[in-house]
Amino acid sequence: MKPHIYHLxxxxxxxxxxxxxxxxxxxxxxxxxxxYGAEVPARIDEILEAIKATKEDxxxxxxxxxxxxxxxxxxxxxxxxxxxGARSVKIKxxxxxxxxxxxxxxxxxxxxxxxxxxxxxxxxxxxxxxxxEDSTWLAKFVDVVNAVDLWHQDEVENxxxxxxxxxxxxxxxxxxxxxxxxxxxxYKLTLLEQAAMMVNEANAPILLDEKIHKMKKEYYxxxxxxxxxxxxxxxxxxxxxxxxxxxxxxxxxxxxxxSYGIGNTSIIGNGFLTKYDDDYDFIVDISPRGTMSLRANNxxxxxxIAGEWAKGGGHPNASGGRIQGFKEQxxxxxxxxxxxxxxxxxxxxxxxxxFKA
Numbered sequence: 001m002k003p004h005i006y007h008l009x010x011x012x013x014x015x016x017x018x019x020x021x022x023x024x025x026x027x028x029x030x031x032x033x034x035x036y037g038a039e040v041p042a043r044i045d046e047i048l049e050a051i052k053a054t055k056e057d058x059x060x061x062x063x064x065x066x067x068x069x070x071x072x073x074x075x076x077x078x079x080x081x082x083x084x085g086a087r088s089v090k091i092k093x094x095x096x097x098x099x100x101x102x103x104x105x106x107x108x109x110x111x112x113x114x115x116x117x118x119x120x121x122x123x124x125x126x127x128x129x130x131x132x133e134d135s136t137w138l139a140k141f142v143d144v145v146n147a148v149d150l151w152h153q154d155e156v157e158n159x160x161x162x163x164x165x166x167x168x169x170x171x172x173x174x175x176x177x178x179x180x181x182x183x184x185x186x187y188k189l190t191l192l193e194q195a196a197m198m199v200n201e202a203n204a205p206i207l208l209d210e211k212i213h214k215m216k217k218e219y220y221x222x223x224x225x226x227x228x229x230x231x232x233x234x235x236x237x238x239x240x241x242x243x244x245x246x247x248x249x250x251x252x253x254x255x256x257x258x259s260y261g262i263g264n265t266s267i268i269g270n271g272f273l274t275k276y277d278d279d280y281d282f283i284v285d286i287s288p289r290g291t292m293s294l295r296a297n298n299x300x301x302x303x304x305i306a307g308e309w310a311k312g313g314g315h316p317n318a319s320g321g322r323i324q325g326f327k328e329q330x331x332x333x334x335x336x337x338x339x340x341x342x343x344x345x346x347x348x349x350x351x352x353x354x355f356k357a
Contacts, residue, residue, distance in 0.1 A: 003057040003088070005029045006047045008040075010064035010118070011177070013166045014149045016188050017119040017141070018063035018094075020196065023189065024138065025130040031185055033177065034065065034330075041071055042330040048078055055087060062093040064118035066100030072107055094121045117149035141196035160205040165195050167212060174220075174232040176261035179247075179332050180239055191215050229264075233271040236262065240272055244279075249336070251343055254281040254300045260335045261288055266318065269295030286335060290326025294319045308346045 005027045009015040011034065019031050030050065034043040044060075051058045060079065067075065075091065082089045091109040093100075096118050104112035113121055123142045126132040147155040148162025168191045175184040194215055201207050213228065220231035240247065240257065249256045257276075262268055262285045269283045273295065281299040286292050292310060294302035296317045303319040306312035312321015323342065329335045 001057065002027050003059045003090070004054070005059045005061050006032065006050060007061045007063070008032045008034060008043050008047060008065065009062070011035050011169070012064070012149075013162070013169050013192075014118050014145055015064040016169055016185070016192060017145045018122040019185070020189050020192050021119060021123045021126055021132070021138070021142070022061070022130070023193075024133040024135075025126055026133075027130060033181070033185060036065070038328070039330050040065060040067070041074070044071070044075055046331070048082070051082060051089060057088045058090075060089070060091045062091070062095070063122050064095060065093075066095050066097040066112075067093065067103050067110070069102050069106070072103035072110065076107060076109075092125075094118060094125055096121060117146040119145040119149070137197050137199050140199045144199060157204075161199060161208065164205050164208045164212075165192065168192050168195055171212070172216065173263075174216075175236065175239075176259070178330060178335070179243075179260050179262070180236075183239065187219060190219060229267055233264075233268050236268055237271045237275050241275070244276075246332070247336070248280075249284075249339065249343065251305060252347065255279065256281060257283040258336060258339055259283065259285040260329075260332055261286075263287070265293035265295055269293070270297075273297040286323070286326070286339065288328040290323040290328075292320055292323060308349045309342055 005022070007019060007022055007029050009018045009031070015033065022029055032043045032047060034040045047060055051060075060075075079089050079091055093110045095112055096114050096116055098112075098114050100110065100112050104110040111121070120142050123132070123138075127134060143155075144158045144162045144165065146152070147158035148166065153159050169188055172188050172191060175187060177184050195208055198204055198208055217225070217228050217231055220228070220235045222234070240259070244257070247258050249258045257272060257280050265283070265285045269285070272283050273280060274297070277297065282294055282296040282302050282305070284292055284294045284305075292306070292312070294306055296302045298317065301316040303314050303316055306314060306319035306321045310321030310323045312319060314320055326338065329338065
């Protein structure tokens, strides 16, 4: 029986392309993404929790991320503990960052090759070990990612196409990686796959450059055409609606909706409050740095909330501020826990929140 693969990868073109490659293997895969720093051990903990919740054999696959010696030691220890039962849990790390050399020298599961990008390493490893369904366009796309990730400007054709492909990661941020991790990853991988299949077209860099905006719109479009902002807003508001039970907060008798890392609060907040006018009084979006944006629709004065939560302010329907001491989180439940603690502290603050035009 094939093990369930838990695939953790970086959040750049190389990292997501590793996951695109793995989509063409016959394995059941649960994917995760992380940037460097505190998010790496946080995602590893999430993977370990998911494995502990099952009894199946598992492979922890890590790509385009180097682990520190401490992170490697803890992961190795935790997997050894999991293997004391009847199942088998293995680790395979495929990376190209030289800063992982210390860990690579110590652990057999840590494969390091600085001459290839992570996508190329995963691609060639998958052909040998994961029954990869290969194609001419996939092989070519791997070379594109390798050229741009290692900055091989002499490989002009691949390099130029790779530069445009990078925008399919850097300019696809409509969805929050924390709140909508699965949907955000699917969005990026869908567009990368479309780009990969165009790699052999004539004038591919120019062709892709001209198509990116349309590709994004088509991803969000359900029926009638509209601006990208409006299509993405409708998509996000629908996702919000599906998560209302988990993302609702209350403050001084008013019902609010708490989002995290969405941005563009004016457009999305207005779209949400219009859709759920009977259910919500305000919406607040918190950024990973603790900056908050509040929007209302003539039901509550959010400038007062901004003042009480963060000594901020603004207009009755549009206000903001920055929460002192806010700690960036990589799981929505922990964001909500922080904000609920803030709400509990502020509930006793004197003052009414009635709307004043």
